[in-house]
Amino acid sequence: MDEIRLIIASDSVGETAELVTKACTSQFNQLGNALETIRLPYIETPENIDEVIAIAREQRSIVIYTLVRPDIRKYMKEQLEQYGLKHVDIMGPLMAELTNELNESPLNEPGVVHKLDEDYFKKIEAIEFAVKYDDGRDPRGLPKADIVLIGVSRTSKTPLSQYLAHKRFKVMNVPLVPEVDPPDQLFEIDAAKCIALKIDPTKLNAIRKARLTQLGLNDDANYAQDRRILEELEYFEKIVSRIGCPVIDVSNKAIEETANEIIKIITTNNRYDY
Missing domain, CATH: 3.40.50 (Rossmann fold)
Known part of the structure; x- marks a missing residue:
């Protein structure tokens, strides 16, 4: 089978996205050596996202991302859709649901889970x-x-x-x-x-x-x-x-x-x- 390339992009170190990705890819025996994954941490600006998009376009990669700030997440989605790149937003949908359920705006601070660790x-x-x-x-x-x-x-x-x-x-x-x-x-x-x-x-x-x-x-x-x-x-x-x-x-x-x-x-x- 053709090689499948995954890009894990995060505004922190990318551990969350990588763990989810590994949990998913481990369920497919045929992937084997046909899977190539790279992790791009600290994606915090539109310029950082442009770099991710450039790599994804060149390698025809699937982009998996965890971006907390809504403006950065929005820009990522816009660029991915503009170039027809396959992608998965891990945090966005759940944060939107929690925002609606709790009627509270999220902190929108990357890495909060590790802040005092x-x-x-x-x-x-x-x-x-x-x-x-x-x-x-x-x-x-x-x-x-x-x-x-x-x-x-x-x-x-x-x-x-x-x-x-x-x-x-x-x-x-x-x-x-x-x-x-x-x-x-x-x-x-x-x-x-x-x-x-x-x-x-x-x-x-x-x-x-x-x-x-x-x-x-x-x-x-x-x-x-x-x-x-x-x-x-x-x-x-x-x-x-x-x-x-x-x-x-x-x-x-x-x-x-x-x-x-x-x-x-x-x-x-x-x-x-x-």
């Missing part, structure tokens, strides 16, 4: 940190991170960063590529908060070929060649040996399993207050 703010801070410092974008994040993940491409660094962020850890991930020297700061920070993600070359080859196919590219590209993979893994071992950090083999582990192992290592080594 200190743990929630820690989580959001960690999520924003993971996004800002994803893929080694800014080495200045290394000293600030609770956890630094290093590994070659397709070792689940980004998904792990997001998963751990939801556990309130500030995570930065750094890709290791032979042609690009890692930032100097990587060798200056405490090695105890670094985790190297190791993977079996055969497993990595299969993952990369599947990724190339998913992107509509030829699976015999250099990116998925055995020679290239062995070169990258040899470089990985060289960097890890220099840092002297713990190593986790992610070859046959689920994200949750790897994340739990990382948390155990970090809390033991750093006495992190988790």
Whole structure:
């Protein structure tokens, strides 16, 4: 079947819409790998909505949104209908019914449910940190991170960063590529908060070929060649040996399993207050 793309847009972090979406999509076995979901948080202005619409039009996505402010929600609906995009408004209909039933205007404040939740703010801070410092974008994040993940491409660094962020850890991930020297700061920070993600070359080859196919590219590209993979893994071992950090083999582990192992290592080594 053709790939189904979903965009989750929210004026907060999008947890509500994502939970509803997961509950719905889990009821359809045939979706499998044909489902692609992206979450776009903090949609607060017409300009933000225009960006959502542009992505939805380009990818022919279904837009699922939770927008509290009526003016922003109205603009979203108008733009979606103007371009004939499929969409689901999760909060709007119920808020309208409650307004009529209670004869009371809603607060129209995004994120009220989490307003006084200190743990929630820690989580959001960690999520924003993971996004800002994803893929080694800014080495200045290394000293600030609770956890630094290093590994070659397709070792689940980004998904792990997001998963751990939801556990309130500030995570930065750094890709290791032979042609690009890692930032100097990587060798200056405490090695105890670094985790190297190791993977079996055969497993990595299969993952990369599947990724190339998913992107509509030829699976015999250099990116998925055995020679290239062995070169990258040899470089990985060289960097890890220099840092002297713990190593986790992610070859046959689920994200949750790897994340739990990382948390155990970090809390033991750093006495992190988790």
